[in-house]
Structures are given as structure tokens and as C-alpha cells.
Amino acid sequence: MTDIALKLDRLSVGYGDFPVLDGLDLSLPRGRITAIVGANACGKSTLLRAMSRLLKPRSGRVLLDGVEIHAMAPRKLARRIGLLPQSPVAPEGITVFDLVSRGRHPHQGMFGRWRREDDAAVAEALRLTGTGPLAERLVEDLSGGQRQRVWIAMALAQQTDILLLDEPTTFLDINHQIEVLDLLTDLNRERGTTIVMVLHDLNLAARYADLLVAMAHGRIHAAGLPRTVLVERMLVEVFGLDARIVADPVTAKPMMVPVGRHGADPARAAIHPMENAS
Amino acid sequence: MVHAPAPLMPRRVLGARRLAFAAILLGLLGIAMLLSLGLGSRVTGWADLGAALSGEVETMGEATVASRVPRTALAALAGAALGLAGAVMQGVTRNPLADPGILGVNAGAALAVVTGLATLGLASAQAYIWLAILGATGAAIAVYAIASVGGGGATPLKLALAGAALTAALASLTTAIVLPRGDIAGLVQSWLVGGVGGATWDRIVPVLPFLGTGALLSLATARKLNMLALGDETASALGESLWRVRILAAAGAVTLCGAATAACGPIAFVGLVVPHLCRLLLGVDYRWILPASAVSGAVLLVLADVAGRLLARPAELDVGIVTAFLGAPVFIWIVRARRVSAL
Numbered sequence: 001m002t003d004i005a006l007k008l009d010r011l012s013v014g015y016g017d018f019p020v021l022d023g024l025d026l027s028l029p030r031g032r033i034t035a036i037v038g039a040n041a042c043g044k045s046t047l048l049r050a051m052s053r054l055l056k057p058r059s060g061r062v063l064l065d066g067v068e069i070h071a072m073a074p075r076k077l078a079r080r081i082g083l084l085p086q087s088p089v090a091p092e093g094i095t096v097f098d099l100v101s102r103g104r105h106p107h108q109g110m111f112g113r114w115r116r117e118d119d120a121a122v123a124e125a126l127r128l129t130g131t132g133p134l135a136e137r138l139v140e141d142l143s144g145g146q147r148q149r150v151w152i153a154m155a156l157a158q159q160t161d162i163l164l165l166d167e168p169t170t171f172l173d174i175n176h177q178i179e180v181l182d183l184l185t186d187l188n189r190e191r192g193t194t195i196v197m198v199l200h201d202l203n204l205a206a207r208y209a210d211l212l213v214a215m216a217h218g219r220i221h222a223a224g225l226p227r228t229v230l231v232e233r234m235l236v237e238v239f240g241l242d243a244r245i246v247a248d249p250v251t252a253k254p255m256m257v258p259v260g261r262h263g264a265d266p267a268r269a270a271i272h273p274m275e276n277a278s
Numbered sequence: 279m280v281h282a283p284a285p286l287m288p289r290r291v292l293g294a295r296r297l298a299f300a301a302i303l304l305g306l307l308g309i310a311m312l313l314s315l316g317l318g319s320r321v322t323g324w325a326d327l328g329a330a331l332s333g334e335v336e337t338m339g340e341a342t343v344a345s346r347v348p349r350t351a352l353a354a355l356a357g358a359a360l361g362l363a364g365a366v367m368q369g370v371t372r373n374p375l376a377d378p379g380i381l382g383v384n385a386g387a388a389l390a391v392v393t394g395l396a397t398l399g400l401a402s403a404q405a406y407i408w409l410a411i412l413g414a415t416g417a418a419i420a421v422y423a424i425a426s427v428g429g430g431g432a433t434p435l436k437l438a439l440a441g442a443a444l445t446a447a448l449a450s451l452t453t454a455i456v457l458p459r460g461d462i463a464g465l466v467q468s469w470l471v472g473g474v475g476g477a478t479w480d481r482i483v484p485v486l487p488f489l490g491t492g493a494l495l496s497l498a499t500a501r502k503l504n505m506l507a508l509g510d511e512t513a514s515a516l517g518e519s520l521w522r523v524r525i526l527a528a529a530g531a532v533t534l535c536g537a538a539t540a541a542c543g544p545i546a547f548v549g550l551v552v553p554h555l556c557r558l559l560l561g562v563d564y565r566w567i568l569p570a571s572a573v574s575g576a577v578l579l580v581l582a583d584v585a586g587r588l589l590a591r592p593a594e595l596d597v598g599i600v601t602a603f604l605g606a607p608v609f610i611w612i613v614r615a616r617r618v619s620a621l
Contacts, residue, residue, distance in 0.1 A: 049511075052511075052514070052515055053514070054510075054511060054514055054515075074514075074517045074518065074519050075517035076517075077517065078515060078516050078517030079517070081515070082515060083511065083512070083514075083515035085509065085511035085512060085515075088508065088509055088511070088512055089507075089508065089509040089512075090507075090508060091507040091508075091562045092562075093557070093561060093562050094507075094561075094562045095561075098561070098562065098563070099508075102504060102505065102508060102516065103516070105501070105504075105505055105516045105517060105518075106516055106517035112501050112565075158516065
């Protein structure tokens, strides 16, 4: 993992006097999937916002190919890094096609003339996300899973080599969560897109990420392969959670199972529901 | 590389629909302007209309029609300015209740003009326009600052409430300045309600460069407003600088409002009604909404002026009163239809 897409160099970000990120160092590998996990308010989303230049660092730098992103022209940066916010908003009455087309904005000139390559980019984004049949539908009429695929399509039409996503699976049913993560994996495999996402679900993060980053209190607690990061000690230190790590029966990647206060209760464990019923 | 079934066809259909709508709008504007020239408290005929337009004014009827020409032009210009400014303000604040009248921008311009009349005794029309733009800017900044206080930022309803409160305060101040001054009270009374009656070319010409500048600034924001409609985060990720959009849009809208108010007083609701109508008919693309709002605003204000002349014959209702009658129900409809958070 020598090829670095984004590099954070002693990055500190804060709102007012309160530091949210505190001297962070992190290198995100190009062409890989990175998942960022951590307890609420640990600075995950702030990190993503700083990487997409929504927040200005108090000190330190975010480097894209060695160039500080805050020194780049906004449109130029928007051709390199795409962002899908946690709760994106669409105007009422917008069609899927129109929304996805707006992803072409940073590629268009002063007068925004629509060119053939724009058509091609939008068509490909619709195809990859399977949203082509929805193109003429209104975004507000779609289900949560469909809508999320449409937003990903918009970010794809932007044709960036790096895609940042803030909790892309939140508010989705589990089948749609898997659908979205599979889609992101496809993009990573087929187009080499570098994917950096904040995820809530640790097991899904360990399963889909090449690199797992655990954050606590505005710092990187651990970063590395999922099997080195998702360990029992990390769960205690970052989440204050007692859990066991087992091998995911499908992928053999680490999977965590929380103990909980009643989990290992021998009195309950002895009662088999079927026996009870008879 | 990838040859997906191109979804071009529906876009062409939408394009054709938009072109048809543009043609209809321009046709409506023509009809409205003819009505405005032909109808009024004094009854005139088609012959008078032809004579007045060809410049040969001989009879009383012909003179009446000729006097309606600058009035019609002013109504069209002011309506276009307010419609366009309303659309830009709704886009930049993502607030469906934004309107130059509701947010207090026109009231700020009016107060500045009246203050100038009462204390400075300014002579040139230019000075009043600058003063109006200054007042409009001050009101816009104040209303945004008031609405931003407290949690949640400047939400649509907070912005509308702050605007209503500010409008009331500014209007009271304006009245307080005008009332004790018998010399200017008569002069500004009709102007304060918002009227285009008694318009002369001397009053219109100085406003034109300001309206032109404001219109250019506003129209230049169209694509940026399309991005802003996707939320601050997405707009920024798509390469827009949020503050640049806001400043450009505010400069355009405030210039339009200031110039329009200087010419015909504070007129409310045109900027509220028209962009909603255009959005319903044309969809969410500001490259269409903005110019369509300008033309529709012109149609609306010209027709409102005609209605004001006919309803109160032989007297006239000022156009600002007519737009208030039209706009208030629309305001209520927007709030009731829960479209408040929908932009």
C-alpha cells in the first residue's frame, strides 16, 4: 500500500474553541476501500468534511497527490473528490435524470453547455447503479434504497477517482445496505475508485473494507487490515463494549458479537425455546 | 465506450414544452401590454391606440393612450425585476416564502428613500436609486442576521417571521418620518403603497442601468442556484463556492429590488407568486425558472395595474394593493401545502 490517494498531515479541525480532530496523521491508499468507524461524536464525519474541504483545518494539511486541497480551485478539486453527505437534499420535483446530470457540473465550462461526454458519463452512472429504468421518475417517489443508488449515481457522474461517503447505509433496510456496499465494491473493482466511507456497522465495515480506521476522541485509535483493527481490546477502548470476535462464516473476516449484560446468563441460556414450548 | 439507451428523448420533450411555455409567456406579455394601453378609467378605442403608438397624438383619447405607454413600461420592468429577484431569493435561501416584500427588502429601500427625501433633500434620481439599494442591502442583512439567531439557522419560517417583523418596523419608521412632513407626505403617499400611475420616462430611464445590472447578476447565478438546491454540502462537493454564490445572488436581487422600489414604491408578493408558478410549470431548473419568472412578473404586474384601473373606476387602485390581494392567498396556500421546507 505505497500508493497514497489522500494524506492527512497533523490535521486539526474544530468548531469554535472545541477541537474535534486533534493532530491527525493518516494515509488513505489509492484504489482501495477504507471504512472509518468510531463511537458517536468521535470526529468521523468531521474528518470526511475536512477531506472534502467543507471545513477548514485549524492547522495541518490534507494532501491530494502532494497538493494541499485548500489551495486547489474548487472545480478542479470537484473533478477529483466526490462526496455523498449523510442526508443529501433534493429539490421537490426533480427527476432522477436531472439529479444525476447535476453531477457533471464541475466538468462543464462557464456557460454549462451539455456535451456528448456528459451524456456518456450520465448514462454510465445510471447503468452502473441500475437506476436507468428510474431515470424519468421523481426522486421523492423512490424508496430509500433506490434514492441512495441515485445519489451514488450522481457522485459517479462526477467521475472522480476518490469518493467519500458519510454513512451511506444509514436509514436503509439490511438488504439495501448490502446492495449499496456491493455496488461500491463493484465500482472499486471495475473502475479503481478509491472509496472512503464512514460506517456505523462494524461487521459490515470489516467485511467490505480493505483498510479499517477506528477513531476515538478526535484521534486515530487504530488503522490497518480489518483483522488487526477489529479486535476485542479496540472494542473496549473505543466503544466501551465487551464483545467476542469470531470468523464471519461467509468471508472468514472478523465479526464481532457483543456480550451484553444478559448474553452469558447461564440460567437463560439453558432454556431452549422449543423445549419450553412442549 | 458504453452505449446505454440514451435517455435523451424525454429531455427533448421537456425542452419542447419549455419552449412552448416561453412562447406563451411572451404572447401573454404582449396581450397584457396591449390591454394596459387600451383599458383604463377613461374609455378609449382601437383607433386611439394605433394613433398613440404611431406618435400622432391629436385627440384626448389618443393623449390618454400615449400617457399609458410609460406606465405600462414601468409596470413591466418593475414586475420583471421583482419576479426575478423573488426567484433568486427563493433559490439562494432555499426558502419558498422568500419575496422582496415579505423579507423586508423593499421596505428597507423605501425607508432609505423617504429618509433621504426628508433629511438630505437629494436632487438627482440616481442618488435615490443608490439610497434605495443601500436600504435594501441593509434590510437583507438585518433579516438574515435576525433569522440566524438561535438553533437551526435561518429556517424558512424564521426568515419569513423576521421579514414580517422587520417590514412592520421599517414601515412604521417610514410613516413616522413622513407624517409630520406635510411637504413630502403628498408626494410619497401613493408611492409608498406601490404604484405605477403617473409614470414618466424621466422616472424610468435612470433606473434602467440598475435594472440591467441586477438582471445580469441574477441570471448569472442560475446554474449555481441549481447546485445550491442540492444542499450546501453537495453544492460545495460539486465545486461551488457557497459564499460566492450567496454574494452574487444577493447583489443581483438587492439591486433589482432597490431599483424597482425607487421607481414605483415597495410592491410585495410578485416575487412570491411568480417563481412558484414557473416551478410548477417548468420544473426545478433555475436556468428556466429565472427568465420565466422575469417575464411572468412583468405580465402579472401589468395585469394587476390594469385591474386596479378598472376595479375602482373612475378612480384607481394602486398596483401594490392589487398584488397584495393576489399574493396573500398564495402565501397562505404555500404554508398550508407544507411546501415550506421543500426547496
